[in-house]
Amino acid sequence: MASFTKWLGAGLGWSFGGPIGALLGYIVGNVIDGFTKKDIQEFRQQAQHHNNDTLSGDFEISLLILSSFVIKADGKIDQRELDFVRAYFVKMYGKDRANHAFRLFKGIINSQDLSVRQISLQIRQQMQLASRLQLMHYLFALAKADEIITPDELDMLHKIAGYLSINSHDFESIKAMFYKNAESAYKILEIEKSATDKELKAAYRNMVKKHHPDKVKYLGDEHLKGAEEKFLKIQEAYEQIKKERGL
Structure with missing residues (x-):
């Protein structure tokens, strides 16, 4: 538990606020054993010191949430796409950090009624264009993980790009x-x-x-x-x- 708390708290800044913060609070409190509302409140207080900075964890959480929208766009969850997310995180962050991220991702992908608009707008407001372009590149790679980008997935990518102010x-x-x-x-x-x-x-x-x-x-x-x-x-x-x- 301690290692998960350290991983989550150390890398997040603005993600603990707004709709992303509300989502994280709900998921962590219901999916991760031993995690309390007090933990979330403490992390939000930490985030106030660097609320305008995008930390590595903010980018990571953004990847996870936007991935869930793309994966579910065609009405099914393809194992090849889930494997892509895990492999990507292992490659980028190492096995231990990837395992923590994927625990959180399971809660994200099973969440209902997420607003792609609200999530994307929060990311747009806090993240520089170069990082938003990097997010989009990753999402295309994810959509192509099962060898074909379906019309529904492409439509979702268009939608996310629009909300992220990617021309x-x-x-x-x-x-x-x-x-x-x-x-x-x-x-x-x-x-x-x-x-x-x-x-x-x-x-x-x-x-x-x-x-x-x-x-x-x-x-x-x-x-x-x-x-x-x-x-x-x-x-x-x-x-x-x-x-x-x-x-």
Whole structure:
């Protein structure tokens, strides 16, 4: 119990407030043995000291809750998607921390009447754009875990992106990283196939600034891994177009 309390309290800031905080209080109090309302109140008092900062745990909780919306979007819970969440957390945070997270995730995914709008708006208000883009990249990977992104899942991803204030260009760029076709590389760089070489280079520089892993460095080294994967897709798209054009 002590280790779970330490894990939860040490990494959360603004997540203990608003609709996410209410959800956590309900789930932890009903799912995690030995956890009391007093524990939640103490954590909320801790969070007041850094309420405007996004800590690693805030990003982690955001991943878990938004994952539940995507997984349940098509009306079923696919084991491959659950396995993806567990594997991702083990890769990012290590086995012990992942086990704690997955205990919480079981309560989240079984919760009813969650508002994707309220949850997403709280995340948007507190989290920088670079981190929100990283969240969206992860959610696309999750939706693709069972090899196909269904229309219902894509609709949910659209909805979440809208609430997170991720514009259509950024959304389509991330989406193109998971849909391979003749236009994918251009969509990743947010340009048309008719773009000039000069426009191509400018678009690449812009994407580097927007998606550079250093943008989420404040979350901790564990989050650089996911950001680097997304950054690599941008570099690969640029190199592919340059090769096609003989540049």
